[in-house]
Amino acid sequence: MLDLTYKAPKPKVIAGMRDDWELVIGMEIHAQISSEAKLFSGASTKFGNEPNSNVAFVDAAMPGMLPVINEYCIEQAVRTGLGLKAEINLFSAFDRKNYFYPDLPQGYQISQLYHPIVGEGEVLVELEEGVARNVRIERIHMEQDAGKSIHDMDPTMSFVDLNRTGVALMEIVSRPDIRSPEEAAAFVGKLRQILRYLDTCDGNMQNGNMRADVNVSVCKPGQYEKFAETGDFGHLGTRCEIKNMNSMRFIQAAIMVEANRQIAIIEDGGKIDQETRLYDPDKNETRSMRSKEEAHDYRYFPCPDLLPLEIEQGWVDDIAATLPELPDAKKTRFMGDFGLSDYDASVLTAEVENADFFEEVAKAGDGKLAANWVINELFGRLKKDDKTIQDSPVNPGQLGGIIALIKKGDISGKIAKDLFEIVYTEGGDPAEIVEARGMKQVTDTGAIEAAVDEIIAANPAQVEKAQANPKLAGWFVGQVMKATGGKANPAVVNQLVSKKLAL
Amino acid sequence: MSIDKDTAARVAKLARIKVEDDALPALAQEFNAILGFIEELNEVDVEGVEPMTSVTPQRLKRRVDGVTDGNQQEAVLKNAPDAREGFFAVPKVVE
Numbered sequence: 001m002l003d004l005t006y007k008a009p010k011p012k013v014i015a016g017m018r019d020d021w022e023l024v025i026g027m028e029i030h031a032q033i034s035s036e037a038k039l040f041s042g043a044s045t046k047f048g049n050e051p052n053s054n055v056a057f058v059d060a061a062m063p064g065m066l067p068v069i070n071e072y073c074i075e076q077a078v079r080t081g082l083g084l085k086a087e088i089n090l091f092s093a094f095d096r097k098n099y100f101y102p103d104l105p106q107g108y109q110i111s112q113l114y115h116p117i118v119g120e121g122e123v124l125v126e127l128e129e130g131v132a133r134n135v136r137i138e139r140i141h142m143e144q145d146a147g148k149s150i151h152d153m154d155p156t157m158s159f160v161d162l163n164r165t166g167v168a169l170m171e172i173v174s175r176p177d178i179r180s181p182e183e184a185a186a187f188v189g190k191l192r193q194i195l196r197y198l199d200t201c202d203g204n205m206q207n208g209n210m211r212a213d214v215n216v217s218v219c220k221p222g223q224y225e226k227f228a229e230t231g232d233f234g235h236l237g238t239r240c241e242i243k244n245m246n247s248m249r250f251i252q253a254a255i256m257v258e259a260n261r262q263i264a265i266i267e268d269g270g271k272i273d274q275e276t277r278l279y280d281p282d283k284n285e286t287r288s289m290r291s292k293e294e295a296h297d298y299r300y301f302p303c304p305d306l307l308p309l310e311i312e313q314g315w316v317d318d319i320a321a322t323l324p325e326l327p328d329a330k331k332t333r334f335m336g337d338f339g340l341s342d343y344d345a346s347v348l349t350a351e352v353e354n355a356d357f358f359e360e361v362a363k364a365g366d367g368k369l370a371a372n373w374v375i376n377e378l379f380g381r382l383k384k385d386d387k388t389i390q391d392s393p394v395n396p397g398q399l400g401g402i403i404a405l406i407k408k409g410d411i412s413g414k415i416a417k418d419l420f421e422i423v424y425t426e427g428g429d430p431a432e433i434v435e436a437r438g439m440k441q442v443t444d445t446g447a448i449e450a451a452v453d454e455i456i457a458a459n460p461a462q463v464e465k466a467q468a469n470p471k472l473a474g475w476f477v478g479q480v481m482k483a484t485g486g487k488a489n490p491a492v493v494n495q496l497v498s499k500k501l502a503l
Numbered sequence: 504m505s506i507d508k509d510t511a512a513r514v515a516k517l518a519r520i521k522v523e524d525d526a527l528p529a530l531a532q533e534f535n536a537i538l539g540f541i542e543e544l545n546e547v548d549v550e551g552v553e554p555m556t557s558v559t560p561q562r563l564k565r566r567v568d569g570v571t572d573g574n575q576q577e578a579v580l581k582n583a584p585d586a587r588e589g590f591f592a593v594p595k596v597v598e
C-alpha cells in the first residue's frame with residue numbers, strides 16, 4: 001500500500017483594522033444513527049411520514065412509560081467509533097439534560113454527559129494533494145433527537161410533530177483543531193463520507209440528518225501554538241457557538257461573519273461574551289439566541305430510568321471484524337493497485353457506491369482506462385441527466401465490456417463514445433452491438449490499403465502537394481477515415497499513408 | 504451550600520413552576536433542609552466504593568431494532584389541549 005504523508009495546512013489569517021488574527025474552530029456534529037426504530041422505543045425513524053404517526057407513548061413522554069435501548073443503535077455508535085480510530089468505552093451511562101421546549105415532551109433529553117460510549121479518535125481531513133489536517137475527536141455520545149416545530153402554518157400557533165422525537169443521534173465532538181472555514185467544511189465532508197461508508201448515518205444534511213454546531217474564536221498569531229503546547233485555553237479568545245447548521249456553504253459563511261464580528265469588537269476595545277448564536281443566511285449575520293442562554297442551566301443528572309450501558313470487548317471485536325474498507329484506505333489502494341492519480345482516486349472514492357462501481361468496471365483489466373471512462377464519460381453523462389450512479393442505465397459489466405473492446409483494438413476511442421451513447425440510451429451488450437451494427441475497427445491492412453490506394457489515385461494534385469509538404473498528409477488520413485466510416489484503425493492508416501506517399 | 508430567595512426563584516423558573524414572591528423564602532428553606540440532609544450523607548466515607556445502580560445485579564435491557572410501535576396519531580394527540588391537522592398546536596414559540 002502507498003504510504004501518504006501530509007503537510008498541515010496554514011491557518012487562515014484575517015486582517016483586522018489594526019492587527020492580523022487567526023481562527024480557532026471546534027465542531028459538534030449531530031449525526032442521526034441509521035436504524036429502523038428509535039433509540040428507546042419501537043417507533044419508526046422513517047422521514048416524511050404523517051405527523052405524529054411515528055410516535056410511541058415513550059416518545060410522547062406519557063406517564064409511566066420507560067425507555068428500553070435499541071441494541072443496534074449501540075452497535076452503530078461503536079462502529080462509528082471504530083471507524084474514527086477511537087477508543088470504545090465498555091462502560092457508559094445515560095444522563096438527563098433538562099430544558100423546556102414544546103418539541104421535547106419529556107422536559108429533558110437523554111444524553112451521555114459523564115460517560116460517553118466513545119472516547120478519543122481522529123479524522124484526517126485532506127484539503128489538497130499532500131495537505132491535510134488531522135482533526136482529533138474528543139468524544140462521541142448517543143442522545144435523543146427532539147421533535148420538530150413548525151411556525152408558519154398559523155399566525156398565532158406553533159405546530160409540533162414528534163416523529164423525530166427520540167430518534168438516535170450521535171454527537172461527535174472535535175477538538176479545537178480546525179483553523180479555517182474551508183477546513184471546517186472539509187471536516188464535515190470527510191466525516192459524512194466516513195459515516196456513509198460505515199452505513200451508520202445517511203449524511204442527508206437537507207433533511208437535517210447531519211447538523212453542525214460550530215465554536216469560533218479568534219486569537220493573535222502565535223497564541224494558538226502556546227495553547228497547543230500547554231492546553232491552556234487562556235491563550236485563546238472567548239468562543240461563541242453557532243448552532244444547528246446543515247449546509248457546508250453556510251458553515252463557511254457563518255464562521256467568517258462571526259470571526260469578523262469578534263475582531264471588530266476586540267479591536268474596538270470591547271470583549272466577547274461566551275454565548276450561543278444563530279446564523280441568518282438571508283442577512284449573512286449571526287445573532288444571539290438569548291432564550292437559549294436562559295435555559296443553559298441544564299441540571300444534568302444520571303437518568304434513573306436506565307442502568308449503565310456495559311458492553312463486552314468480544315462484541316466490540318466482532319463489530320471491528322466487519323468494518324468495511326474506509327475512504328483513506330480505499331483511496332491509497334486505488335492509487336497503488338490501479339496507478340490512479342490522487343485526484344482520480346479521490347473522485348472515485350468520494351461515495352462508496354461510485355468506488356464499488358469503478359472496481360467492477362476495472363475488472364475489464366485496465367484501471368486507468370476504467371477510471372477515465374467512469375469519471376469523464378459516465379459521470380458526465382449522468383450529471384447531464386441529473387442522475388446518480390444508483391440509477392445509471394449503464395451497468396459496470398456493460399462499461400467494462402466497452403473498455404474490453406477498446407483494449408482488444410476492436411473499436412477506436414471515438415467509436416467507443418458512440419457505442420457508449422447507444423448502450424446508455426438503448427441498453428444491450430456492447431460486443432453484440434458492435435458486431436450487429438458493423439462498428440468494428442478495420443485493422444485488416446489489405447482493406448485499408450485498398451482505400452488508401454483509391455484516394456491517392458483519385459487525387460493526384462493533393463499527392464503532389466503532400467509530397468512537397470508532408471504536413472498535408474493528414475488530409476489523406478482524414479479521407480480514408482471518412483471512406484471507412486471511422487472504423488479504420490487510425491495508427492494503421494497513418495502508417496500506410498506515409499508509406500504510399502513515400503514521405 | 505445555602506439556597507437564597509433568588510436561587511429558589513431561578514430553580515422554579517427553570518422548572519416552569521410558578522411560585523409567588525412571598526412563597527420563595529419558605530421554598531428556599533425547604534431546599535436548604537434537603538441539602539442539609541445530603542451534607543450529612545457526605546460524612547460517610549465512600550472512598551473506593553462503586554456507585555450502586557441497581558439493587559439486583561442486572562444488565563441494561565436491550566430491544567432489537569424493529570418497528571413495533573407507532574401509527575396511533577389519534578391516541579397520541581388525545582390528551583393535548585389543542586391539536587390540528589395531526590400536529591400538537593401550542594402558543595407560538597419563535598427563536
